[in-house]
Amino acid sequence: MKKAHRAWLMPLIIAALFISMFALMFGPMMNMKPHDxxxxxxxxxxxxxxxxxxxxxxxxxxxxxxxxxxxxxxxxxxxxxxxxxxxxxxxxxxxxxxxxxxxxxxxxxxxxxxxxxxxxxxxxxxxxxxxxxxxxxxxxxxxxxxxxNSIDPKLGFAANMIPTVLIMMTMVPSIVGGNLASSSTRRWLQPLLAALVAIFVGLAASAMITWVTPLTDWNAHLALYLAVGSFCMGMLTIGAINLLGRSGLILPVACVILGMSTGMLPREFLPGFWSDFVWLWNPVHNLANGVRNILFLHQTWSGEAIGLLTIGGVGVILWALSALRRTPASMSKDDGTPSEDAAATPVAAQ
Structure with missing residues (x-):
């Protein structure tokens, strides 16, 4: 009977989660109202x-x-x-x-x-x-x-969608890459893996945009900016998982879900909760606004990077704090030496 209940209950739970997720991501757009x-x-x-x-x-x-x-x-x-x-x-x-x-x-x-x-x-x-x-x-x-700062008419509605697409192409692979990098037992290797993922994401995402949109000229400044955003999100993911375990994934995932509307709309268009609370800590709008600054305002860099570096700094702090909480067993794995418990095990027991 319990298995039968699970059979029809799980699809309902999954559907409810997806509906809630999309409501959080795009709900503010349904209630946008310009102010100030x-x-x-x-x-x-x-x-x-x-x-x-x-x-x-x-x-x-x-x-x-x-x-x-x-x-x-x-x-x-x-x-x-x-x-x-x-x-x-x-x-x-x-x-x-x-x-x-x-x-x-x-x-x-x-x-x-x-x-x-x-x-x-x-x-x-x-x-x-x-x-x-x-x-x-x-x-x-x-x-x-x-x-x-007129936008090429050839872009059409794509001008609205490019920053949103780049959010997904940058944030999601960075979270996945950070999750994989956090499984490395060598702590010093984790930031290096995050950097490699970031370089790949920056190059791939910027190249993809020039391939599928009328923006035919590859933009190195955009690739660099996306790489910085990817690395910062990757470090946040690594630090959160190292400190909190797999439940730490909630932090970077929440950034993407709650921050999607902040990347699509300016703060002055968002409802109170998103403009007064989410905007203050969420890095998604920094990534999206930086993309617009580079693509549409013809800047080589963006001051929005400060927000990305701040969230990356939080990730580095979490990563460092997790290293302080290592057990003797985890330390032995890092440096390749046997732990005290392993050294005390009699040879005859092997």
Whole structure:
């Protein structure tokens, strides 16, 4: 009877686990809502001299837009000086042109609203839709939408999927490789094995992307970044297993399952639990954002690597702590010398 119960109960348990896993991985996307997306505002309006004094209409327009953004909560405007800010740090840049006040004299003026497409293509699509819905009333101001860090149209929807695919191609083999490397009784060999796996993963994943997508040029910077991410995840896996046993696999696996949405969406799109808690420690978004920085923002490296190195450092600490907990028997296996118990065994007993 017990075997019969197991026969139908196990498939239900497995199905429930898979449903829960996919809910954790992709559920936040179903509840995404942009909030406080950083937008830079550049005031270049030179104004005009009138009998009433020097008038600058652009300032009033920016203030009006800032109020609208605050009401919706979706965008957060930050006024910056032209040439003194990094446009890659923002999801969009609003620019008031130099002749804006002159344009207003004809009751019609345009404001440039450029969306940073390369920062996160999925977020850029949402933001472009939001721009068309911003109502400036009867002020005569027209928002002129455009993009910067534009992505090759040949990529299409693949631009959204490439970072996600690379997460799986980097994290999963690194966890598997770390699991295998942790079985080595020579502790010093485990980081070396993790490094070899990382090099293979970096080269293979970057080559695969150039093979199956319109990104025909192999990117050495991407390969190096993926290798660093792979090594850090591999060391986390090794350290967790060495210290906690096979149950330690829960730690790197949880990083992938909980972090998948953080890699696909910016923090400002995620629900509270993921933006306030998961984002703080999960390295998946560091890997995905670094990939976008290299592929779409044309950087040779990414500051997101700090997050990867931090999680790799945690793995190294766990690996070192596990070495301190070794028993005399495990130490004898490492250095090739017999343990005290083995030395005390009578020869006649053999």
């Amino acid at each position: 997306l950083p937008v830079a505002a550049v005031m270049n309006d030179q104004g005009v001299d009138t009998p009433k004094g020097h008038q600058v209409a652009g300032e009033k327009v920016l203030d009006t837009m800032d109020e609208k953004f605050s009401e919706s909560g979706a965008l957060k405007m930050e006024k910056v000086e032209d040439g003194e800010f990094n446009a890659n740090d923002y999801f969009a840049v609003i620019t008031i042109p130099e002749d804006f006040t002159k344009q207003m004299s004809s009751h019609h003026a345009t404001v440039d609203f450029k969306v940073n497409q390369g920062k996160n293509p999925m977020a850029a699509m949402q933001l472009q839709q939001m721009v068309t819905k911003i109502d400036m009333g009867d002020s005569g101001v027209v928002l002129k939408p455009d993009t910067y």
